[in-house]
Amino acid sequence: MAKNIMFQGTASSVGKSLLSAGLCRILNNHGYNVAPFKSQNMALNSFVTKEGKEMGRAQAVQAESARVEPRVDMNPILLKPTSNVGSQVILNGVVYKNMKAMDYYKKKPEFKKYIIDAYQNLDNNFDCVVIEGAGSPAEINLRKNDIVNMGLAEMIDSPVILVGDIDRGGVFASIYGTIMLMAEEERARIKGFIINKFRGDVKILEPGIKMIEEKINIPCLGVVPYMDVNIDDEDSVTTRFDNKNSGEINVGIIRLPYISNFTDFSPLEIEKDLNVKYIKNTEELKDMDMIIIPGSKNTIKDAEYLFNNGFDREIYRKRRKGVPIIGICGGYQILGREIVDPYLVESDLNRINGLSILDIKTTMLKNKTTTQTKGEFIVDSPVFDDKGDIVTGYEIHMGETEMLGESSHILRLEDGRLDGAISEDGTVIGTYLHGIFDNDNFRKNIIKFLKKQKGIECSDESLSYYELKEKEYDKLADNMEKNININKIKEIMGL
Numbered sequence: 001m002a003k004n005i006m007f008q009g010t011a012s013s014v015g016k017s018l019l020s021a022g023l024c025r026i027l028n029n030h031g032y033n034v035a036p037f038k039s040q041n042m043a044l045n046s047f048v049t050k051e052g053k054e055m056g057r058a059q060a061v062q063a064e065s066a067r068v069e070p071r072v073d074m075n076p077i078l079l080k081p082t083s084n085v086g087s088q089v090i091l092n093g094v095v096y097k098n099m100k101a102m103d104y105y106k107k108k109p110e111f112k113k114y115i116i117d118a119y120q121n122l123d124n125n126f127d128c129v130v131i132e133g134a135g136s137p138a139e140i141n142l143r144k145n146d147i148v149n150m151g152l153a154e155m156i157d158s159p160v161i162l163v164g165d166i167d168r169g170g171v172f173a174s175i176y177g178t179i180m181l182m183a184e185e186e187r188a189r190i191k192g193f194i195i196n197k198f199r200g201d202v203k204i205l206e207p208g209i210k211m212i213e214e215k216i217n218i219p220c221l222g223v224v225p226y227m228d229v230n231i232d233d234e235d236s237v238t239t240r241f242d243n244k245n246s247g248e249i250n251v252g253i254i255r256l257p258y259i260s261n262f263t264d265f266s267p268l269e270i271e272k273d274l275n276v277k278y279i280k281n282t283e284e285l286k287d288m289d290m291i292i293i294p295g296s297k298n299t300i301k302d303a304e305y306l307f308n309n310g311f312d313r314e315i316y317r318k319r320r321k322g323v324p325i326i327g328i329c330g331g332y333q334i335l336g337r338e339i340v341d342p343y344l345v346e347s348d349l350n351r352i353n354g355l356s357i358l359d360i361k362t363t364m365l366k367n368k369t370t371t372q373t374k375g376e377f378i379v380d381s382p383v384f385d386d387k388g389d390i391v392t393g394y395e396i397h398m399g400e401t402e403m404l405g406e407s408s409h410i411l412r413l414e415d416g417r418l419d420g421a422i423s424e425d426g427t428v429i430g431t432y433l434h435g436i437f438d439n440d441n442f443r444k445n446i447i448k449f450l451k452k453q454k455g456i457e458c459s460d461e462s463l464s465y466y467e468l469k470e471k472e473y474d475k476l477a478d479n480m481e482k483n484i485n486i487n488k489i490k491e492i493m494g495l
Helices: 016-029 057-065 101-123 150-156 171-180 202-216 262-269 282-287 299-308 311-320 330-334 440-454 465-483 486-493
Strands: 003-009 034-037 040-042 046-048 054-056 077-081 086-091 094-100 128-132 160-165 190-198 220-225 249-254 274-279 290-293 325-328 338-340 351-353 360-377 390-403 411-413 428-431
Touching: 003 016, 003 150, 003 486, 016 034, 016 057, 016 128, 016 465, 016 486, 034 057, 034 101, 046 057, 046 360, 046 390, 054 057, 054 077, 057 128, 057 465, 077 101, 086 101, 094 101, 101 128, 101 150, 128 150, 160 171, 171 190, 171 202, 190 202, 190 486, 202 220, 220 465, 249 262, 249 282, 249 440, 262 274, 274 282, 282 311, 290 330, 299 311, 299 330, 299 338, 299 351, 311 325, 325 330, 330 390, 330 428
Parallel strands: 003 128, 003 160, 034 128, 040 077, 160 190, 190 220, 249 274, 249 290, 290 325, 325 428, 338 360
Antiparallel strands: 046 054, 077 086, 086 094, 338 351, 360 390, 360 411
């Protein structure tokens, strides 16, 4: 049986995902075969396994940190919000159905068997499992049918480490309050707490740590400094949407209300020459040297949002000036003439006009395409100059897109299908391939084009995105080992 440990948080976004990823790397460095696990994940960022199963991006990142292949057992339930009160439920990597929150809540007891089966598969194949909770275990209104925090810890008999975020303030109150709202048997599972995202001199914090340890009779296992690491976030509750870049080339990613898989743009954010900005209003588009329309979990609603808020007019202006425009997945669909949804799989509207920049039409279908793939560029463009190059990525979409007129595809995929479309002048492209910017040559050629457009000297400096990610995982693990009692955590796990 695998040894396990679970990170639960005093709230959402306290750093559970990153700490889980870091511990996966540490334990693997110590010689263990490690798997991450999160029973239920709510996020619009997802990943497709080699088997074509859809899972939460955070667990794929944690698997990457653990140096193992992501598998759907690591995240058996994924909830992808489609509205304020409903989500598409992904069960064992396949669409189950769209459900309202109350309907899903009532159904949760039936999902326990899938969670236990998935965990047992990891239990049988790995030395240890690092488990991530969701939200907070102190959400007492959700405790009855809990399958992701203390309810899960009971199901799989896991010890728990509680994580508090000092950056948002009130960390001692949140730790104390969380524990006091638990039943006695639940408190007994908490073997330690970690204070995360600390800035300043830890000596000033030490008296408070001593006092809270005495009040709750649970030891502090470490104080982790605020970490600036380039590792994909779990969901849109993130600081990544804040503009922090200082490059000379402005890349605008339109922040759609239902934006999904914004981790597609992590490789752009680490390029020092780029100033990547998530655009919330049309005024911000005016200085952009390239515009990206990202993926969407509700393409029709997001297309409606663009028209209602005047983005279409500003996009047309930039288009006339020759500014490159790239659409990924839902963004690709929005660039076309029309999106129809005859089965209402995404929204309550059955059709909407697109931006009509690409000569394509998309029809939403009942079945979702989820597959890893690679493709060869079959056209050339002044923007990416990649004809003959091979790129890899993955597809997650409900729609099927057809060419109208004489538009050209851009990729021939390994299974023989053709993907994407390109404008006649080659400056507007769309593709279903998520992760396309992970391909170093594709990304570098676009940057080279943008530099030439602005008269910036091009260098031969090359950055491998894979190597950069490896350095970031090591940086995260090193920081955690310096500031957390890892030996104590291993002892708690029984290692």
